[in-house]
Structure formats: structure tokens, C-alpha cells
Amino acid sequence: DVKVTQSSRYLVKRTGEKVFLECVQDMDHENMFWYRQDPGLGLRLIYFSYDVKMKEKGDIPEGYSVSREKKERFSLILESASTNQTSMYLCASGTANSPLHFGNGTRLTVT
């Protein structure tokens, strides 16, 4: 089974802190994605990557950046956390011919 592991289930950070969310997949997938999930808004794509060191903006990239130094690892970075970034963050991986596989999410609270 494909496993997508997000390093933290819950995080509490202060406004202005730099926050790192880590995601690792074990299926050698080329493509990795970061979504945020908010009640009533569904899943919205923040950034994605289709190869090491490559990144593409999704629908809501403002306030975020990403890093993909190794194929299996995709990090989401909040340069200066704000309260409106309190959300559930979901990492996913896949290939052109396979469905997306999601991790179980990181619930981030910014106070």
C-alpha cells in the first residue's frame, strides 16, 4: 500500500513564526501536492511538484513556499504564520497514471 506520511498530526504556532510541514511518500511517485482543507471550502491546492527541485503554484500559493530536495519528500513552508493560515493541511502523491494518495493531514493552529 502507498503510504504518505505527514510528520505532525497537530501543530500550534504563534503568529509570525516560520512553520515547516513535512511530507514523505514511499512509492517513488513523481508528483506531490499540498492542499489545505477548510469547512465549506473543500480542498484547495497550494503548491505541487512534478519532479525534484521543481514546483508549481496552485490556486492559493500566497503566504506559502515549498521545497523538494528529494523525490520522496515535499515540505510546505509558512514564512510568517498568520491566523488565517489555521487549517488542515493535506499532502498527496501520485503519478500520471495513478490516483492521488493522501496523508492523514496536519491540523495547524496559529495563535
Place this chain on the structure above:
Amino acid sequence: QQQVKQSPQSLIVQKGGISIINCAYENTAFDYFPWYQQFPGKGPALLIAIRPDVSEKKEGRFTISFNKSAKQFSLHIMDSQPGDSATYFCASNSGAGSYQLTFGKGTKLSVIP
């Protein structure tokens, strides 16, 4: 920004009944339409998916109906069970070969005994 519009936001169905969730998409170039199921505390998981070359796909109690001319697709859950209580998301890609998915806003399904 491409959109996928999903309805209803929430749905309550009695055990044994049929649950129906609808989605509409914008662009005829979209060619992959999955449904994801999410239980509390878990990430979404692929439930069933369809491509526009067929009008229906069935897997067990779950069926996708696809209407290309109306740009709509729906999920039907037959003989709904309490264990089906979850949030369901429809999604679409943005065209042939695209692996980037846009999701609907979700439907929270509650199946009551």
C-alpha cells in the same frame, strides 16, 4: 480558476436508502472525474473514478453516472449503510494527461439507522 460545483453540502439518508451527490464541471477538456471519501481524522481516499468515454461506472454499491453534454456527474450509493457516513468530494483534472485535481467543496453524508 477552474471550478467543480458540488451539491448538496450535507445529506441525511436512512439506512438502506439511496444517497445521491451531484457535481458539475466547466470545461469539456476535463477527462478524469474521481470521487474521494474521507472519514474523520483521515485523509481522503479514492472511492471510484470515471472517464468521459463511458456514461456509468459501478463498483459494488457505488455508481458514478456521467452526463457529458450537461457537464455533470453524480455519485449514487445504493443500500446506504451507517459505515458510509463520511465526507465525499468530487474532483476533476484539467485535461488529457493532467494530474492536477480540482475538488468540489464536499458533501457530509450521515446515514441513520
